[in-house]
Amino acid sequence: MATIKFFLQSKKENAQIHVRVSVSRGLVVRKSTGFIINAQQWSEKTGLPKQTNAESKTLRNSLNRLQTHLYEVLNDDLAKGVLIDGNWLENQINTCFNRIDKSDTNVFVNYIQFMIDNASTKETRGGKIGLSEGTIKNYRSFKKIIEEFEKYSKVKILFKDINKSFTEKFKTWLLKTKKYTVNYSGKQFEFIKTVCLDAQKNDINVTIHSTTLQPFRQQDKDRFIHTLSFDELLQIYHTEMPTKHLKTVQKWILIGCYIGQRGGDLLSITPDNIRENTKGVYIDVLQQKTGKNVTIGVMQDFVLSILKNDFPEPVSLNKINYHISKVCEIAKINEVVEGYITNSETKEKELVSLPKYNFITSHSFRRSFATNFYKQMPTPVIMSITGHTQENIFLKYINQRQDKDANADLFMSFFEKMNSNNKPTLRVIKKVV
Known part of the structure; x- marks a missing residue:
């Protein structure tokens, strides 16, 4: 059974609080929680801050919140076969406390917003400047879909995370959970590829998978087009x-x-x-x-x-x-x-x-x-x-x-x-x- 424990690596006044997630004997990952504490206020017995003052009580509540979040996500991700490593743990800590820097363009949804904010100066095909209102509206809708998927998957999506495993889960969520049409779901894959290619031009590291992603659509034999003669x-x-x-x-x-x-x-x-x-x-x-x-x-x-x-x-x-x-x-x-x-x-x-x-x-x-x-x-x-x-x-x-x-x-x-x-x-x- 997986265990989650907090610990200090220092006896200093401003000691970093770390978290250790033990999945099995051969799989243990550790990361800093981002919190600090006076080592004198730490209980080695409970692995949590002592309840001596209001600040320590608030910190203890935050760590309990993180522990609960990690157990919930860990069980779910283990069942799905998600890779549990240091990146996964860091991602979950940031997600739990909503610590993502909105100016960090390595975060996928932040870059979508960057594209929206700079739409008026974006160069398009034919050397024209500025995206159309319709295109900007589509990017806003796409951003909302990504944000909703992040809430569902309980993880903040980074460019480095957009691999085959991610796109398969995203496709399943679009088609099975959200019940979107095949063509509308396929359109979201076009947006993923477009955003990643644009990010690559701005020297952001993206996966090869994201830039070669193939959109999908309903087969012609399954389409029913209705017109007025x-x-x-x-x-x-x-x-x-x-x-x-x-x-x-x-x-x-x-x-x-x-x-x-x-x-x-x-x-x-x-x-x-x-x-x-x-x-x-x-x-x-x-x-x-x-x-x-x-x-x-x-x-x-x-x-x-x-x-x-x-x-x-x-x-x-x-x-x-x-x-x-x-x-x-x-x-x-x-x-x-x-x-x-x-x-x-x-x-x-x-x-x-x-x-x-x-x-x-x-x-x-x-x-x-x-x-x-x-x-x-x-x-x-x-x-x-x-x-x-x-x-x-x-x-x-x-x-x-x-x-x-x-x-x-x-x-x-x-x-x-x-x-x-x-x-x-x-x-x-x-x-x-």
């Missing part, structure tokens, strides 16, 4: 909504599915973003995530009518997602489809068959646009509007595989159209005598 959008347009809130959401659905922007970019649009020229109505958008200026041409008559004559009131993304299912239900978007929902009791993701309106969210807008116009227009044109930069990522987004024949067909179609504009000419091939 052109016919379903027309159905929504022709359905009378009973309340003002539902009418507002109805308008944003129709605009969103015809301009192909992310939710935040969609809801930032005002009448000032709309302009007309000889060819029609254009909407100018500055995409928050990419920082790109994008212009979308709008041709659908009922969307034009909304934009020109009945522009919707501002609304939050949360409000959209709260009412969107109801709008689609009233519009009878009720084809039975498969998809995942979270069981309210078990908190597990379950594959079920339900009417489509149960699965439509604001994420469906951009995806509906991309899906509906795919193969109707050149893929690069669609990607320039949605903000995708790589065709393979775009095709995964709409759950499509690259169709080489379709690309060849499109090329021949454009070639035929190009040649049809050329006037026939008479040429003399060869003069016959």
Whole structure:
């Protein structure tokens, strides 16, 4: 059975109090607790401060607290096969008394905060300066997840701790304990790698494992993508909504599915973003995530009518997602489809068959646009509007595989159209005598 004892190595007035954790005959680790005491106030019999004054009583309580913490974590970590060594013990002492220096960038969560604090001067791809608000928001969310995992695991994460054992435990916690989706959990691994690579550039020692970490995502065969077709959008347009809130959401659905922007970019649009020229109505958008200026041409008559004559009131993304299912239900978007929902009791993701309106969210807008116009227009044109930069990522987004024949067909179609504009000419091939 493991034992935890406190001891002094000095008879001085300011003697360091050490702790010894004996796991087995061959495994004993020792570290300073960070506390000092006059050796005259130490009881060799109890291995604790004598109860002679208030200061000694407070110190004794702190050591008892540490002993309790170590027993709890030790038993748990032994069961999990965690390496018990000096680093482990030092980590647990600091965790118990919350002694981590917030300026110490060797601490993983501190470096995440460092990146957030310096986001405005961070150099990004293309030589641009400053991270977008969306990226900063994602880093803040990631930091909260790491802090929550630290509380769960009762350990402060250092860069040197990010090894295979750590990432496997983190993955299990994300998927099994927190019940996060595979894609959302995999995204946290992308953040780990990004932070570690950035830290490495600033001469912080990181593990090879952390900089070669591979993110993961749900397999294509397990994905269920739910979009609104052109016919379903027309159905929504022709359905009378009973309340003002539902009418507002109805308008944003129709605009969103015809301009192909992310939710935040969609809801930032005002009448000032709309302009007309000889060819029609254009909407100018500055995409928050990419920082790109994008212009979308709008041709659908009922969307034009909304934009020109009945522009919707501002609304939050949360409000959209709260009412969107109801709008689609009233519009009878009720084809039975498969998809995942979270069981309210078990908190597990379950594959079920339900009417489509149960699965439509604001994420469906951009995806509906991309899906509906795919193969109707050149893929690069669609990607320039949605903000995708790589065709393979775009095709995964709409759950499509690259169709080489379709690309060849499109090329021949454009070639035929190009040649049809050329006037026939008479040429003399060869003069016959």
